[in-house]
Amino acid sequence: EVQLLESGGGLVQPGGSLRLSCAASGFTLSTYAMNWVRQAPGKGLEWVSAISGYRSETYFAESVRGRFTVSRDNYRSTLFLEMNSLKAEDTAIYFCARSAMIAGVPAHVDHWGQGTLVSVS
Amino acid sequence: DIQMTQSPFSLSASVGDRVTITCRASQSIRGWLAWYQQKPGKAPKLLIYKAASLESGVPSRFSGSGSGTDFTLTISSLQPDDFATYYCQQYNTYPYTFGQGTKLEI
Numbered sequence: 001e002v003q004l005l006e007s008g009g010g011l012v013q014p015g016g017s018l019r020l021s022c023a024a025s026g027f028t029l030s031t032y033a034m035n036w037v038r039q040a041p042g043k044g045l046e047w048v049s050a051i052s053g054y055r056s057e058t059y060f061a062e063s064v065r066g067r068f069t070v071s072r073d074n075y076r077s078t079l080f081l082e083m084n085s086l087k088a089e090d091t092a093i094y095f096c097a098r099s100a101m102i103a104g105v106p107a108h109v110d111h112w113g114q115g116t117l118v119s120v121s
Numbered sequence: 122d123i124q125m126t127q128s129p130f131s132l133s134a135s136v137g138d139r140v141t142i143t144c145r146a147s148q149s150i151r152g153w154l155a156w157y158q159q160k161p162g163k164a165p166k167l168l169i170y171k172a173a174s175l176e177s178g179v180p181s182r183f184s185g186s187g188s189g190t191d192f193t194l195t196i197s198s199l200q201p202d203d204f205a206t207y208y209c210q211q212y213n214t215y216p217y218t219f220g221q222g223t224k225l226e227i
Binding site (some may be wrong): 015035037040045046047050059060061062080095099100105106108110112113114115 | 122146155157159164165167168170171176206208210212215216217218219220221222
């Protein structure tokens with residue numbers, strides 16, 4: 001069974017940093033692209049970042065580019081989101097999410113974690 | 122970036138109703154569109170992928186259609202469990218943007 005378990009959320013001051021982790025199990029992390037998706041309180045879903053499988057190419061939303069980095073440790077089956085220069089508008093639940101792979105291309109999200117709350121205040 | 126626009130923003134319906142939600146992309150995304158259902162306090166759940174493919178385990182009352190820029194999610198006969206918020210997402214080009222959501226209320 002695929003499981004994604006996020007951790008590392010918490011309260012941080014504006015300008016601060018935080019590192020989120022996502023422990024993956026039930027599949028081989030290196031063969032899937034992975035995403036971070038966030039949801040501000042009472043708001044919709046916002047795609048934040050993705051990292052491809054083998055080559056670890058990274059992609060970011062404009063709202064976080066230059067402040068967030070995404071990485072993975074395939075040996076430990078863990079995905080990371082390093083968040084710097086945090087702003088109040090980064091306050092959200094952050095979901096780790098796996099992309100289905102279609103002919104080696106990242107596609108829709110087929111599994112989600114339960115999320116971890118980041119509060120910037 | 123590709124903008125995804127859903128309509129309506131919210132919708133009131135009754136059990137047994139047929140409901141349609143639309144999603145429009147700012148440029149062609151071919152058929153690379155997914156629909157998700159989210160209930161309060163829960164992670165989203167995949168319903169439909171590749172515009173019209175039903176995810177395993179999802180009831181057949183859910184269906185999707187469309188290609189290019191215009192897509193629809195239809196629930197043929199609303200059940201009590203269907204009252205939730207629905208999101209579309211394009212995965213043609215990064216960033217894989219979401220629509221703003223449609224809240225389906227009783």
